[in-house]
Amino acid sequence: MMMNDNYYAVIMAGGGGTRLWPLSRVANPKQMLPLVGERSLFQISVDRLDGIFTPERILVVTVADQAAKLQAQCPQIPVENFLLEPLPRGTASVVGLAAVALAARHPQAVMAVLTADHIFKYEDYFRSVLRAAFDAAQQGHLVTLGIAPTFPSTGYGYIQQGDRVANYQDLKAYSVRRFVEKPDELRARQMLESGDFAWNSGMFVWRVDRIQDEFDRQMPALTSILNEISKNWNQPQRESVIQRLWPQIHPETIDYGIMENAQDVIVIPARGLGWNDVGSWEALFDVLPADEQGNIAVGGRHLALDTRQTLVFNTHPERLIVTIGLDDVVVVDTGDVLMVCKKDQAQKVRQVVQELKKTGRQYL
Amino acid sequence: MMMNDNYYAVIMAGGGGTRLWPLSRVANPKQMLPLVGERSLFQISVDRLDGIFTPERILVVTVADQAAKLQAQCPQIPVENFLLEPLPRGTASVVGLAAVALAARHPQAVMAVLTADHIFKYEDYFRSVLRAAFDAAQQGHLVTLGIAPTFPSTGYGYIQQGDRVANYQDLKAYSVRRFVEKPDELRARQMLESGDFAWNSGMFVWRVDRIQDEFDRQMPALTSILNEISKNWNQPQRESVIQRLWPQIHPETIDYGIMENAQDVIVIPARGLGWNDVGSWEALFDVLPADEQGNIAVGGRHLALDTRQTLVFNTHPERLIVTIGLDDVVVVDTGDVLMVCKKDQAQKVRQVVQELKKTGRQYL
Numbered sequence: 001m002m003m004n005d006n007y008y009a010v011i012m013a014g015g016g017g018t019r020l021w022p023l024s025r026v027a028n029p030k031q032m033l034p035l036v037g038e039r040s041l042f043q044i045s046v047d048r049l050d051g052i053f054t055p056e057r058i059l060v061v062t063v064a065d066q067a068a069k070l071q072a073q074c075p076q077i078p079v080e081n082f083l084l085e086p087l088p089r090g091t092a093s094v095v096g097l098a099a100v101a102l103a104a105r106h107p108q109a110v111m112a113v114l115t116a117d118h119i120f121k122y123e124d125y126f127r128s129v130l131r132a133a134f135d136a137a138q139q140g141h142l143v144t145l146g147i148a149p150t151f152p153s154t155g156y157g158y159i160q161q162g163d164r165v166a167n168y169q170d171l172k173a174y175s176v177r178r179f180v181e182k183p184d185e186l187r188a189r190q191m192l193e194s195g196d197f198a199w200n201s202g203m204f205v206w207r208v209d210r211i212q213d214e215f216d217r218q219m220p221a222l223t224s225i226l227n228e229i230s231k232n233w234n235q236p237q238r239e240s241v242i243q244r245l246w247p248q249i250h251p252e253t254i255d256y257g258i259m260e261n262a263q264d265v266i267v268i269p270a271r272g273l274g275w276n277d278v279g280s281w282e283a284l285f286d287v288l289p290a291d292e293q294g295n296i297a298v299g300g301r302h303l304a305l306d307t308r309q310t311l312v313f314n315t316h317p318e319r320l321i322v323t324i325g326l327d328d329v330v331v332v333d334t335g336d337v338l339m340v341c342k343k344d345q346a347q348k349v350r351q352v353v354q355e356l357k358k359t360g361r362q363y364l
Numbered sequence: 365m366m367m368n369d370n371y372y373a374v375i376m377a378g379g380g381g382t383r384l385w386p387l388s389r390v391a392n393p394k395q396m397l398p399l400v401g402e403r404s405l406f407q408i409s410v411d412r413l414d415g416i417f418t419p420e421r422i423l424v425v426t427v428a429d430q431a432a433k434l435q436a437q438c439p440q441i442p443v444e445n446f447l448l449e450p451l452p453r454g455t456a457s458v459v460g461l462a463a464v465a466l467a468a469r470h471p472q473a474v475m476a477v478l479t480a481d482h483i484f485k486y487e488d489y490f491r492s493v494l495r496a497a498f499d500a501a502q503q504g505h506l507v508t509l510g511i512a513p514t515f516p517s518t519g520y521g522y523i524q525q526g527d528r529v530a531n532y533q534d535l536k537a538y539s540v541r542r543f544v545e546k547p548d549e550l551r552a553r554q555m556l557e558s559g560d561f562a563w564n565s566g567m568f569v570w571r572v573d574r575i576q577d578e579f580d581r582q583m584p585a586l587t588s589i590l591n592e593i594s595k596n597w598n599q600p601q602r603e604s605v606i607q608r609l610w611p612q613i614h615p616e617t618i619d620y621g622i623m624e625n626a627q628d629v630i631v632i633p634a635r636g637l638g639w640n641d642v643g644s645w646e647a648l649f650d651v652l653p654a655d656e657q658g659n660i661a662v663g664g665r666h667l668a669l670d671t672r673q674t675l676v677f678n679t680h681p682e683r684l685i686v687t688i689g690l691d692d693v694v695v696v697d698t699g700d701v702l703m704v705c706k707k708d709q710a711q712k713v714r715q716v717v718q719e720l721k722k723t724g725r726q727y728l
Contacts, residue, residue, distance in 0.1 A: 305712050305716060339687075340693070340695055344689070
């Protein structure tokens with residue numbers, strides 16, 4: 001069933017993460033990659049909204065470099081729904097820009113802020129959770145979509161739940177006591193055991209007027225820039241105004257800039273979404289099908305001898321990759337770069353990227 | 365100092381070993397590869413004879429497929445010194461063919477049978493040992509060059525030494541009690557500890573008339589074919605006679621066919637030659653220079669993070685190979701094939717080659 005006419009989905013698709021290097025590149029970041037099949041993570045994120053949002057009510061915020069490729073991947077989304085950040089200035093400005101665009105479209109707009117590079121195994125359930133969040137947002141709450149934690153992750157931020165405020169579509173919603181930064185393992189384990197913390201998924205739903213009030217109150221400098229953009233929204237000079245003002249924005253995330261001190265924030269901690277942020281090579285082991293030895297082969301041919309729990313990502317169909325005697329290894333072959341990495345050290349890819357940045361742009 | 369005019373070196377260069385696959389290929393076998401620097405193992409084997417044999421007294425026995433490439437690698441060796449086996453029929457026929465060629469050149473010819481794909485760290489000493497072996501061979505002995513074992517290898521054949529027979533150039537020579545096939549580790553350790561076993565290097569020195577007597581006595585069928593070839597040696601039909609008769613030869617090694625039951629066989633067990641048969645990827649760790657972490661990078665760029673005792677063989681200068689968290693791994697990248705192999709399982713490369721043979725010639 002379609003969402004109400006004043007409900008919109010805003011997909012944040014401007015990221016340039018390096019955690020899946022060497023596959024993810026500056027010119028071809030993670031959301032554009034077909035990591036788990038034929039469709040890119042961005043396409044999967046759009047497909048997931050089928051049946052609840054028409055393409056006209058899906059906005060995509062991205063950077064200029066990526067816009068053309070994203071449009072080509074999802075041609076059903078109208079061109080004018082792609083909003084361009086001239087420079088990356090953090091998620092606060094992304095949300096602010098989308099709010100300006102939506103306020104110009106519908107005075108009672110309600111917006112979901114969604115990610116472009118996550119996977120939900122249970123997409124029907126994701127749509128139910130989203131529907132509940134819109135119900136809550138319509139009433140004026142700032143809704144954060146939480147993920148009930150399944151292991152003591154040190155890689156995510158957490159949200160401490162407070163009092164139960166209501167049920168929406170049979171889902172429990174809680175006031176938010178506080179946001180917690182990425183913890184160490186001990187603290188993560190304590191939060192997991194306490195049962196009243198959810199992972200911060202980075203996805204939110206709120207009325208545009210409500211979030212604009214928060215910008216007004218908490219980020220006046222950004223708000224004055226956004227107001228200037230808003231005044232020129234339906235004018236020919238809109239783009240030049242954005243180009244001129246955007247560099248003045250101080251980079252800030254929506255979490256730090258708004259959510260931590262916002263009023264009437266609630267969390268809907270979802271269980272069993274099968275959520276995966278595909279945040280590392282290790283994370284891919286949870287979403288790609290493995291053979292009996294736990295090996296995962298993507299792309300070209302893989303011949304495995306005494307090999308277990310090993311992911312081989314081979315972008316060249318004619319290339320043969322042979323592994324002998326390996327356990328828990330990730331092999332990624334992109335043609336110009338070959339990476340061979342112990343699975344539990346995949347996060348060190350970032351150090352490699354830092355190292356390569358020192359010597360120029362090659363391989364990045 | 366040059367060897368006597370009747371002394372010849374015969375390099376057996378027809379092998380097509382698969383233990384260094386995927387670098388070693390049917391069309392580009394191990395001896396042709398520059399595994400330890402700019403020069404191929406074949407070139408190194410020829411260079412090693414500088415100053416003791418003129419190129420005119422170096423013969424190369426190989427298969428037709430490889431002859432042109434080997435000639436191109438060592439153009440100083442006269443074309444007529446390349447003897448071609450129409451088909452591989454084992455080292456007995458190789459030695460027999462070389463003996464026929466040398467008997468036609470010099471009635472008192474003495475020949476060293478040498479390998480094309482081994483490395484000697486101490487080449488001066490190798491030349492001394494060879495000189496001693498020629499002295500012994502001149503007197504009528506069949507001389508096997510032994511290598512004093514340095515570890516309980518299960519990969520080589522052994523030679524049990526008998527009585528001391530003489531010294532040649534200050535090197536001790538012993539009668540040969542028997543040849544021993546590749547042993548298990550327990551037996552290898554016993555032989556190592558006993559002190560009277562040497563590894564069979566596959567290199568021999570003998571008078572041509574002496575070895576021909578042994579062929580006569582022990583391999584009459586092969587001898588009759590060799591005699592027929594010998595009769596036609598200086599005739600225009602030589603090649604067509606070889607082509608016609610060669611397929612009838614029963615494949616046999618010189619060790620089984622001749623040496624085990626030959627008369628007056630002696631062994632000179634050399635110590636400290638720094639001999640390496642480059643018989644596996646693991647063997648390369650002993651001959652290539654490593655950095656402080658024990659890593660060896662050959663070819664293109666290698667960026668190592670928390671990586672130790674790892675060999676990266678990269679045939680593409682522009683390609684970056686990144687390793688993270690690896691210990692004791694061999695990475696070989698040939699463009700069409702990438703192999704990632706735990707170092708101590710490098711011998712399983714043969715299984716991969718067997719597997720690939722089932723599906724055709726690609727990658728072989």
